[in-house]
Amino acid sequence: MAGDCSFSPLCPGRSERGRNTVRAIFTFLLTLLLASSTLFASAQLPGKKPDKFEPVVPDFTEPSADWWTGWVEASTEERKQWLEALDKAWSARRENLPEDEELQKRAKAISQSLKGVAVTWQKHQEYEKISVLPDVKFPKNPDVQAWAKADAAVTRGRRRLMGIQLEARQLDETLGQSLSQLRKQVVLLREASGEAEKEAAALALLQTQINHINIIEQRETLEEFLGNWQEKVDLAEGQLNQMLDELQYSAEAAKALEKDIEEQTEKIERIGATRTSIQGSPETSTDPDTNMKKDLTLMELEVDLLEGHLKKRKAELLQSINNVLDETAEEEQTLVVSRDLLETARTLIDGNSRELNLRQRQVMAWRGEEGEDLSRWWRYFERIDSGLGRASDLVEDVQRYEAAQLQIYKQRQGWWATVRERTSYMAEQAYKRWRQLADYQLFSIAQNPITLRDIAKIIFVMVCAWLISGLTRRFLNRLVRKKHASESSMYNLGRVLHYSIIGVAIIVVLAMLGLDTSKLAIVAGALSVGIGFGMQAIFSNFISGLILLFEQPLRVGDLVELESGVFGRIRDINVRSTRITTRDNVDILVPNTEFVAGRVINHTLDDPVRRIHVPFGVAYGSDPDLVREAALEAAERVNITHTDWKRKTEVWLMEFGDNALNFKLVVWINSNMVSPLGDPYALYNLELLREFREKDIEVPFPQRDLHLRSWEASLPITRRREDE
Template sequence: MGKSLLSIFRALLLLAFMWHGVSACAQPLAAQDAQTSGGSEQAFEAVIPDFTAPSAEWWGAWEKLEHEQRVQWLQQLETAWREWRSSLAVDSALRSQDENVEARFQGIRQIWDDRDRYLKTKLLEQVSFPADPDVNQWAASDRSVADGLARLDSLVAEIQLANDSLDQSRSLLDRQLLKMRDAEQPSSDHERAAARVFLAQVNHLLLIERRERLVAREVAWKKEMELASAELQRMLSELKFSEKVEQDIAAAIEALALEIEKLLSQRAELQSALLQKTDESKAFDMRLSVMLLDLRIQQKRLERHRAILRQHINAAADPTGETKPIKKGKRVVEGATRIRDVVGKELAVKRTQLMSWLDDNQTREQEALVQSWWQRIEEINSVLKVVSKALVDVERYNKSQLTLVREQQGLWAAVGEDFESWRIFFSDLWQRFSHYTLFDINNNPVTIVTLLQILLAWLIAYLASRITRRALRRLVDTNQASESTVYSIGRVSHYAYILIAFLASLMIIGLDTTSLTVVAGALSVGIGFGLQEIFGNFVSGLILLFERPLKVGDLVELESGVFGRIRAINVRSTRITTRDNVDILVPNSEFVAGRVINHTLDDPIRRIHVDFGVAYGSDPAMVQQAAMEAADKVVLTHTDWNHKTEVWLVGFGESSLDFKLVVWINSNRLAPLGDPYAQYNVELLESLTRHGIEIPFPQRDLRLRSWDDKAWPAAVLRRNGGRRGTGD
């Protein structure tokens, strides 16, 4: 006994020592973690931009920070902004920008408050999931969960819209930054541009917070929907049969059947009256009523079918009851779907027709009538939504019915019930549909199967062409082949696949060799008479692809004056995009038979001559220096030992010294919509102005000369009797 107590004491003592060692090791680790955490908080430093010229990405770390750090950053940002604004002069535009920025700050804080309040709110608060439920209790919970799932789908759509808004905000930021950089500094225009940039950046932060609020809501709804779906599944498995519910559902089914008969009789009367109406406005009104009745009928039929499904689910929960076959109601669903689609299309037509009747000169009675029609159209649209929701409910009830049957009768019973009916239906439908003869070619029937085989042949050709082009693209990416070569091979292989698919289609249809000969002869006659231009362009396209005097991306100029880059070489024509972003389709024969200037055939480096003039009295050396500086600022300029920029004095004009800036440019660096002359002219203007060189304009000198008596011609004096002047 004493030895056992001693052993227990030793064990307890050993455990005490071990616990003390673990605690001693844990304390330094906790202190180290606290230091690390404190160090990270101390390491956080809010970035305050220079409000006179905000940088592009000063707020880039915003999304990576915790909520408390964002709050701290926003406080410091607000303080710095207000201090900077107080140092500026009073300006109405800046005051407006200040109000907008303050509104964005307040919007961010409001989003934080809404998110905290929303996350504390219990979702689906009024939804209950009772134990041992009946089918009506399950249906009520199922309806609430379905509404929650619809809300989750709308949140996903809102998040997508928020992402699109962020993309648009980034584009706006780029544009505002460019405007700010273009504004002269320092100036009031630059201050306003900088304020607009900061406003766009704070607005971007607001959009980020909105998106994160939606994401937080989505996460909360997903968790809630997972729990609710699990509870709903639990209710379905614990469903209890109720005789009272059975009687209530039977009474509801009977009442709905009476309502349907009443609506059908109303529709029949209205339809017969509609056939006798000749007045357009009355017929329009009655047709809207018929559409509304059609939807009401389908709504009641779907409600009745939902009640029948609840009745079957209640019966399936009865362990002592007789096993009933699954009630699918395909005819009800198909009829409601068809009516919904037809009414939806007709409703769009009616809206367009009603819009065409709107007139500013309508009387009050006509306005009231049109207003009533608009209300009727909105009512029809709302019932359309109800019918669509009812169709979704029926589909969900069918799935729940199958789930309950699987639990009550086993998996194979549910699968057999559902699969066998679908298999028989589709098998019979396919047999009737696929062997239907559309037309005959040489006594060979062409059926749906024949068309599907032809479609399969073309699909295989298309996939083969795509795979070939991807394989060729990989050769370009790995620098094993040039892009122009790959483009030519891809085009030729594409035409080959098309030819193979065409021949395979003819064989599937059943055309023999004689028929192919007749087709070839007819094609030859067509080429000889009416298709020679098209055939010539096709052959010219093949020549361009094989000879490769032109390739995609080349900068070309035609005899007709077309100037631009080649975007595609097709069967009949080549697409060229001009500097004005105009796509011109040029026949391929024009490239083969005409004169074509290819600025990027072997060497993209070419020389251009930019004419400009300066005022008389300007220093030619200074003009040359200014022009050289202007050329250096243009990114198109290419200079090396063999290509040097030069400035020539080419003449003495009436009002200016005429110069030429002779510069080498790289055509591949030229933007598709750019004009090199415009770029050099802008830089020349800025450089000449900066060096104080005057740009002249036409001038005329007028000299007045006085005449004395001796200077006047004698003949004029004799004619005027000794007087000066002409005497006129």
């Protein structure tokens, strides 16, 4: 093996295939080395110089619809170059416009739109100078008052952020409307015919396009500003939560909060006394202005009183937080919890807002929009509206303070100490979210808004009506089972009560939807017209169903036979149709009009005992007495046979037939004992056959006698003569 070089590429005895393989490997390595050198050399070359930006200046006599679309992708410097080029080209074009008043007015508007883009950029620079949270501070070792100041500053920043978000949504809607206006102006330019009309349409399209560019700039500027504020507000909220975890007890804060609570209490008592004195003063004037002034003053005092209670609650919550931080306190601190204040505050704010709107409409109706003393009333409205706004903000502050109180108490006293309050707080928050969702307007009926709350109320009313109807029918069925009432009477009463309860529920639902129930007569009149045409059959069946329920010619369980041939027992009597189960266990829905207008045989109307005739035949030569005895015995074996002193089973000899003596078994039966799927005739025929076999009575079959005459005798005389 030492001298064997067959595996070496330099071996003289190596095969030609091995040498080709080695040559291929060296070629691949050389190619890879050259490619790497080329890539390395190309990486050292300077990058390709980008194309120079060329702003697009439209043809002002007929601007294209998409010349401005590159504005979105352009950089800030490119947009400035583009605006400068547009302004320069437009100034040259404006000098050559015809001396037409309408065209000059449109040209002035276009110049202002171009300046508006530059103004938007200046606003962007001003936005960058604005401090998001200028007065917020997060000191070390904070007390509750420092936390309250920081919380107020962060809350102001959050409200400013909400205002910017609202402005951004409005700009989004404006952007969509601007696109619609662009498409409209393009169509108008294409449809313009005259020279002057084309010139005006071109300027209108150009102005709309520049305004759209300005809206794009405003939206991008606001979006950048919004992102900056959102980031800083989120950071401030995180620092505020950390500050809450680091709170420390402060004796000075305790004294300041105690003083604040006393001041708010005195203020509440003073406002309450003033309000009571005004309310208790007798009415001495019939002047509408005097009465309106009194009402507005009382409303303003009520809002101030609510504001005082909410401020006092804020101070009490801060005092509770500060007290639980005191580690030297011997007594265990209790939470300041009262859900009635916030609920009452919301109710008062909503009620006063509606009343304020009503008062504003009254003043506008009395004085008009240009009254001299309208500003005097408007100052009242502004003060009340501002107080309602402050009260709404205080409600949110109290909610935040309650959440902070729960968090501090949980840290200091343990989770179990605040489980009830935390559960109540979470339930309140869930209820608040539900109220916001429930008040969302889905659609409107007769100018009445329909919300999710209304839909839930409607579903609740209908479900309650259905449950009441079901419980009522169950109670009636229970009376039937205990044999305190008849089944048919309770069934009819249950159906009537069901329709009545559902009808009342429908009227209540219509009233909840805001429809005037007094106008149902008009609806009924329109409905009667429809009944006279397309709904005649349905209404006829409905009235027939009511007749069947009240008159009771038919009851559930009756055995009936219709003129159409339907035979069976009644299972249900509904509004439109009646369900009948035949002997074949087939349910047939028969329109109620067929029971009222047609002929109906009710086998169980008053007396379920009825008589049937069962025909049979025996052979000639059978003893009639024996036949009669066998038939009577067969009838006695059938359990549905009814016999008393008045109604007896009989056997009649009806006729002498061609093949048999034809009899009839005339028997009385109880229809209620007949099985819904059985046939009484089959029962009697089976027993008759069994008795005849036991008594050797022959049941005949049809017989015929065939009489043959001679063929010769049957031929005609002339035919026989011809044959002879």
